[in-house]
Amino acid sequence: MEPGATSRQLRHLDKHKHRELTFLERDFERPKLVLAGNPNVGKSLIFNALSGMNVEVSNYPGTTVELIKGRFNAFDVYDTPGVYGVSSFNDEECVARDIILEADCIINVVDATHLERDLFLTQQLIDMGKKIVVVLNFMDEVKKQNIQIDVAVLAEFLGVEVVPVIAVKRTGFDRLSAAIEMAQEGIQREELHSSLHAMLRVVGSQAEALLVLEGDEIVASRHGIRPSVLRDEIYISRRNRVNYVVNTVCRDDSTHVRFSERIGRWALKPATGIPMLILFLYCAYLFVGKFTAQTVVNFTEKEIGVNVWEPWIRGLITNFLPSTSWWSALLVGEFGVISMTTTYLLFLLLPLVLAFYITLALMEDSGYLPRLATMVDRSFSGIGLNGRAVIPLILGFGCVTSATITTRLLSTEREKTIATAILQFVIPCSAQIAVIAALLAGAGVKAMIIYGVVIVTVLLVLGKLLNVVLKGESSPLLLDLPPMRLPRIDNVLRKTFFRTYQFMKEASGWFFIGALSVGVAQLTGFLGMLERALVPVVTNWMQLPAGAATAFIMGVVRRDFGAAGLYHMALTPMQITVALITITLFVPCIASLMVMMKERGFREGFVIWIGTWIAAFAVGGIVSQLII
């Protein structure tokens, strides 16, 4: 890349002082090579091949979208989130848009088996006037599926280098480096030319001019102008152009329905999809619930946390502070901010969250998750959500706190509120599930059925109620179903580690604050007072021993503490049922309360929190009056 590119950018920026610098513009030193493409086209494989081991992963400022940066020859290489086009419809698109706008050269990765979809983005990048190279991935699939693509003609149509590759086998990568050197602006459509020219005078860069013409409000507002209304027109003509190109260069003789496609269709239909879901949930339970929550956590929490870490840190702290002082109680006492919270975060939560994110990444990368979302879509619309909400709800069974953060990916505020409420009310987290399952197993089949029916009923009533009370409708589902594929382990692990890191970074502080406030509440006697206030409700209305009040209050600290407190009480099976129903519906742990307040605002968070108190004791009491 010639050095002029960056100085040209500087000059351009000088003319636009009214505009704030975007994040990437602050880094002028090296030319930027950007990978762009639709989701699931193998961008990260090509990124890894280019940048080798030297990779930085961070989140793009102000978002939860990951920004991956590496180096290749003289370039800084950036990976972008998979998008179907450049615009500002959601967080991922905004990040991709900003990185693409700042790119000096773009490697556009294209799935050769999905040319019609993928070349739309390619043509848009060409219309933006960017220097690009097209990498045609999945050439092995193309052969297998009997598709014929005339690569030379395609390159001629687009006016840029086209490099066919098989990314998983690294075939064709040797040509990449030379192709990048030859990156050039492609052939633009003439009909765009005059309107682009007019806008160019106002905006100063062809890429941004195109986005403003396409009605991009964010880019337009950066220049203090109003977006144009030509989007549909430009899109339709671009679509026609792409269809023409694809019809000319590509012949499709495939008739054979592949096995993976058949599995994909089974996953959609309830008759086969529900058994598949049950099988999947069972495997997930074996991995998360049995292996991680029991074998791994037993070792990390008990052996490392309680037996090694806590005594060690307690010894260390009491060297400086007398063990009877309130300071030491706060730091290393029963709910010690240092002792208990660290054990909880590192030795209980971390393994569980890792296991859950691995499961989620496997579901995503195999193509199963979008099909599951499709299958449940209709039933979810009854509770005001669409199929997409299956992601936070499933994550909730791992950790409600992390799931509450994940509600961000839902498209409307209304859906975020409903999903958050459902998570906080009825979804037991994995720490709690282990204890609940053990207690229910002891209490018998009748107890299990009553518990299950009550919890599901509360979920449905809550969802229906919110669906009626909150204004609006569930936003419609429109999902691209990627082909079913065996997930790639390196991708799965990268996603898992990034998400786990993000979660620990965002949530850890709240866990400490939560533990601190509970510690203070205990020292000041507030916790005891709350317990005493609860006793009459617990004994008279719910017909449980007074000790259960303590268990419930412990549930405020950590959800599994509450359930575990019931272990040592002499309870009849029906009393166990009532206590477990109450504890499931009862307030989420202090950390998820904090995160909820941050995500949903203080008022909404507080209303949901108070709601769980009322619902837990009301439903628990009613069930108790009926069955005890």
Add this chain to the structure above:
Amino acid sequence: MMIANVREEGDLKGMQATQPTAEAARRKNIISLNYSPTGEWLRICSIPGGLTFTQFIRFGISEGERILCLERLPGGTIVVQKNRQQIAIGHNLAKQIFVVVIEAQEE
């Protein structure tokens, strides 16, 4: 399909005025996508405007395009296929998309 015709009568009038598919509407076999049976070939008459329209065009599905109804799930969630591209469409959105079932001879 017949039920759909009766139900959507009102919408149909509006469509004739705005869409260049009056020819198809005359044939009286326009249905909303959520009623499309599994396995039928369809031609798209109209897609609601705005973001949805944009998204569909990016996926390669525009008005006049021929698609396959790969699956109609209970409740009207639809999965359509065009070439190798499969797209799931929630029932609320499918209701607003109008299609004609393509007869065998038309293919």
